[in-house]
Amino acid sequence: MQNLKGISQKFLKSSFSLENTFISTEKALEWIKDQNRKVDVNIEKIPFDELNAWSFENDGLKISHDSGKFFSIEGIRIKTNWGGVKSWDQPIINQPEIGYLGFLTKEINGILHFLVQAKIEPGNVNFVQLSPTLQATKSNYTRAHKGKSPAYLDYFINAKPEEIILDQLQSEQGARFLRKRNRNIILKVEDGIELLDNFIWLTLAQIKVLMSHDNLVNMDTRTVISGIPFGNYTIDEIELFSFFDSKNQLETVEKKLLNSTLLKDKALHSFDSIISFVTKRKSFYELEVETIPLDQVRNWIIEKDCIRHEENKYFRIIATKVSIENREVMSWTQPMVEPAQEGLCAFVCKEIDGVLHFAVQVKLECGNFDIIEFAPTVQCLTGNYRNSKNGSLPFLDYILNIPKEQIVFDTLQSEEGGRFFKEQNRNMLVFSGEELALDLPENFIWMTANQLQLFIKFNNYVNIQARSLLAALTFKY
Amino acid sequence: MQNLKGISQKFLKSSFSLENTFISTEKALEWIKDQNRKVDVNIEKIPFDELNAWSFENDGLKISHDSGKFFSIEGIRIKTNWGGVKSWDQPIINQPEIGYLGFLTKEINGILHFLVQAKIEPGNVNFVQLSPTLQATKSNYTRAHKGKSPAYLDYFINAKPEEIILDQLQSEQGARFLRKRNRNIILKVEDGIELLDNFIWLTLAQIKVLMSHDNLVNMDTRTVISGIPFGNYTIDEIELFSFFDSKNQLETVEKKLLNSTLLKDKALHSFDSIISFVTKRKSFYELEVETIPLDQVRNWIIEKDCIRHEENKYFRIIATKVSIENREVMSWTQPMVEPAQEGLCAFVCKEIDGVLHFAVQVKLECGNFDIIEFAPTVQCLTGNYRNSKNGSLPFLDYILNIPKEQIVFDTLQSEEGGRFFKEQNRNMLVFSGEELALDLPENFIWMTANQLQLFIKFNNYVNIQARSLLAALTFKY
Numbered sequence: 001m002q003n004l005k006g007i008s009q010k011f012l013k014s015s016f017s018l019e020n021t022f023i024s025t026e027k028a029l030e031w032i033k034d035q036n037r038k039v040d041v042n043i044e045k046i047p048f049d050e051l052n053a054w055s056f057e058n059d060g061l062k063i064s065h066d067s068g069k070f071f072s073i074e075g076i077r078i079k080t081n082w083g084g085v086k087s088w089d090q091p092i093i094n095q096p097e098i099g100y101l102g103f104l105t106k107e108i109n110g111i112l113h114f115l116v117q118a119k120i121e122p123g124n125v126n127f128v129q130l131s132p133t134l135q136a137t138k139s140n141y142t143r144a145h146k147g148k149s150p151a152y153l154d155y156f157i158n159a160k161p162e163e164i165i166l167d168q169l170q171s172e173q174g175a176r177f178l179r180k181r182n183r184n185i186i187l188k189v190e191d192g193i194e195l196l197d198n199f200i201w202l203t204l205a206q207i208k209v210l211m212s213h214d215n216l217v218n219m220d221t222r223t224v225i226s227g228i229p230f231g232n233y234t235i236d237e238i239e240l241f242s243f244f245d246s247k248n249q250l251e252t253v254e255k256k257l258l259n260s261t262l263l264k265d266k267a268l269h270s271f272d273s274i275i276s277f278v279t280k281r282k283s284f285y286e287l288e289v290e291t292i293p294l295d296q297v298r299n300w301i302i303e304k305d306c307i308r309h310e311e312n313k314y315f316r317i318i319a320t321k322v323s324i325e326n327r328e329v330m331s332w333t334q335p336m337v338e339p340a341q342e343g344l345c346a347f348v349c350k351e352i353d354g355v356l357h358f359a360v361q362v363k364l365e366c367g368n369f370d371i372i373e374f375a376p377t378v379q380c381l382t383g384n385y386r387n388s389k390n391g392s393l394p395f396l397d398y399i400l401n402i403p404k405e406q407i408v409f410d411t412l413q414s415e416e417g418g419r420f421f422k423e424q425n426r427n428m429l430v431f432s433g434e435e436l437a438l439d440l441p442e443n444f445i446w447m448t449a450n451q452l453q454l455f456i457k458f459n460n461y462v463n464i465q466a467r468s469l470l471a472a473l474t475f476k477y
Numbered sequence: 478m479q480n481l482k483g484i485s486q487k488f489l490k491s492s493f494s495l496e497n498t499f500i501s502t503e504k505a506l507e508w509i510k511d512q513n514r515k516v517d518v519n520i521e522k523i524p525f526d527e528l529n530a531w532s533f534e535n536d537g538l539k540i541s542h543d544s545g546k547f548f549s550i551e552g553i554r555i556k557t558n559w560g561g562v563k564s565w566d567q568p569i570i571n572q573p574e575i576g577y578l579g580f581l582t583k584e585i586n587g588i589l590h591f592l593v594q595a596k597i598e599p600g601n602v603n604f605v606q607l608s609p610t611l612q613a614t615k616s617n618y619t620r621a622h623k624g625k626s627p628a629y630l631d632y633f634i635n636a637k638p639e640e641i642i643l644d645q646l647q648s649e650q651g652a653r654f655l656r657k658r659n660r661n662i663i664l665k666v667e668d669g670i671e672l673l674d675n676f677i678w679l680t681l682a683q684i685k686v687l688m689s690h691d692n693l694v695n696m697d698t699r700t701v702i703s704g705i706p707f708g709n710y711t712i713d714e715i716e717l718f719s720f721f722d723s724k725n726q727l728e729t730v731e732k733k734l735l736n737s738t739l740l741k742d743k744a745l746h747s748f749d750s751i752i753s754f755v756t757k758r759k760s761f762y763e764l765e766v767e768t769i770p771l772d773q774v775r776n777w778i779i780e781k782d783c784i785r786h787e788e789n790k791y792f793r794i795i796a797t798k799v800s801i802e803n804r805e806v807m808s809w810t811q812p813m814v815e816p817a818q819e820g821l822c823a824f825v826c827k828e829i830d831g832v833l834h835f836a837v838q839v840k841l842e843c844g845n846f847d848i849i850e851f852a853p854t855v856q857c858l859t860g861n862y863r864n865s866k867n868g869s870l871p872f873l874d875y876i877l878n879i880p881k882e883q884i885v886f887d888t889l890q891s892e893e894g895g896r897f898f899k900e901q902n903r904n905m906l907v908f909s910g911e912e913l914a915l916d917l918p919e920n921f922i923w924m925t926a927n928q929l930q931l932f933i934k935f936n937n938y939v940n941i942q943a944r945s946l947l948a949a950l951t952f953k954y
Contacts, residue, residue, distance in 0.1 A: 096763075096765075098759070098760040161750065161753070164750075164753050166749070167749075167752065167753035167756045167757065168752060168756055169755075169756045169759050169760065183756055183757075183760040185756075271934075272643070272644075272934070273638065273641075275644065275645060275934050275935075276638070276641050276644035278646075279644045279645055279646045279660055279662075279936070280644065280660075282575070282646050282936070283575040283646065283660040286573075288573075369847070370846070370847075370936070370937075457748075457749070457752050458752075458935045458938075459756070459759070459847070460847075461935075
């Protein structure tokens, strides 16, 4: 791994750079539109028995691919002492293999640029979204497709330790995936990298600006960049980049974020107390997950073209036929997960003793690898939050009614389009003033950005929804 | 949680203090002998069908307690791409509940003292060993025994955050337990604590001195104290305790350990590169564990009084009748695990650029919670290491033949006497010179004591064998 000080400066510079970039941000937006125009995606819902190479294995046990690879849809029975419902059944995606989500980076004009892919996924709201250089399951890169191997794969397979500048194991949606994890990796490569047709070089700042558009930066990009440290910079280093040279409404928040980076000792809770907070809850809460045949999943109904909850809540498992026409035509069938409705993920932030803190909750989800993970202040992916009764979920009404000037980020972001059918969730960062007390409900704790960042380094501490929001954090460009 | 700076100084002072202690170390040794004399332990091997309240549930499925609590002995089938053997079956202990391993501490003569219990466990080589104040499974403290609750339990149940000075979730033996973890916790309580008959106040230094005796400090004590930070002390703070005021053969090692604590930036590998090292291996190695009925465990034979490997390797499951006569007589039956032979756990240490480093391996064991954990340089718990062929296990011959003057720690330490029948393993720390090259085999990496210490904070990174050795590390008293 490269010299850390050097790398964190390169990350920092890249996270500020909207000038001297490979391509301007406006042109990048045009380029994405072009990529979308060039492609014709057709996705059609079909009955399960028209799935090709996918079948209900062993008479209703699970839906799996004939090769045994990719993923399967299985039934699980959950027992837990968390929350109001002590036991339930549901279908879940089982994808035990750990894949790559990887960026190649290189310096252009002295600034670190990320090789971003305009990737077509059938389930995307915008069919083309910005994805990491490589997005490959183990089935992909061990060629279960029997097709050609993904572009740039060899850089990752043959990565030398000194080329690796970030390398973390990260979880995915715990309510949808059974203990799924991916290897989030960033390489910095010195020699020339061929720029393929649907790839582009962007700085970290540009990626973050593009995140302020709905459904443009995909989930895999968000999880990888969420692991990039805000850094332990000195005031001098920050000033190199003329940090506060302009004004806008976000300046206050950014100043406090900067404080949270620099004033590590001023966090409300010590790092060891947060570990204790987690230990207590991991020791107390129990999560028992047993795999059961799909036809024994209570309260869910298998129909010829979907598996749905009897009250049409949460999500459905559907079968789809996909065809993508680009320069060549590709066509296949696959099961997908279709959400019952849009969800909301939001962090409430607050200045405490001059430092920005996040109201973090620990949340148990059935597919979690280790019982609980840190989650955003509000995360209601599958509930019908618009109709929620007042007070049913902490902070939900607070966030839905917060004055506009306290909202610092508010966009729709997509979940992974390879598994989820047009799923988008509202992502929000809100900044609280004196109206919000310091006291938090039982499973909530105030943490700084840097504390969250340290937990991200260790696998299975910070969930994908929280990471996705952290990816949106920026200093002033 | 208390002020960290203050606590780490209290830990440090306690780890140096052999004077002004509640009781002298010599008297503590006498006291342990007394405790042993006062007790009469009888443990007898019996046939399985004489077990009381334990039975082979569902015709050979597993051995479990009629209450469904405590633990069970189950069969598992392992598939992995780690090592030479890709699939095997074995019995394993399943104890999914997370228990307490906890110390009460208080200041006596201005020095932090630990409330240590002379605890009788039937499987102990010495029946009485020094254990934490509280050692309680969830069954214990939720009174599955229907007996009285363990001493001092209420302090832990009602612990206030400001009383907690260490609180971590830690793994146990991955070859014997299926994903077992315990809550390792230390409280500092201000008000008077009653000193019960079989309890004693000791400083951390005294506990570490007692670890230099064979089988005196039990596994649970070792795991809890292994989490106590060496600290981020300044040179000035260390000198407060007249660090180098005497000479002995260990001084060189201690100096380098001190360096490794103070000179954090001088580690051979950055923290992020070690994370990358782990990520790569967690992504590559697969561990699939399926529960199977005990009578289907391949290569293991169920006899009327034991379950053994067909070549008598590894360990046996036995049934025992225990009676303990103290002031009152207690008697019960339970299954236990009897090792096939003694094992060896050893760390090879080396000075690199003036800083002490440990040759750490990542090791996959079937009961691991997350595929691999950091383990000592050599860990052969169950293999017959005395007959190993040259080169079969990295560093084994090197350690077995190392000159005496390079050995800094070499004792026999017991595994948990509540589950294991007279199991002891040789624990060694050896200090290498120029004869050992910097290059390490594929799954090994050099780490400093402080780097290991940081990983210990996060659950399931450092295995119990490595932690047990780290618990033995001392500065000069």
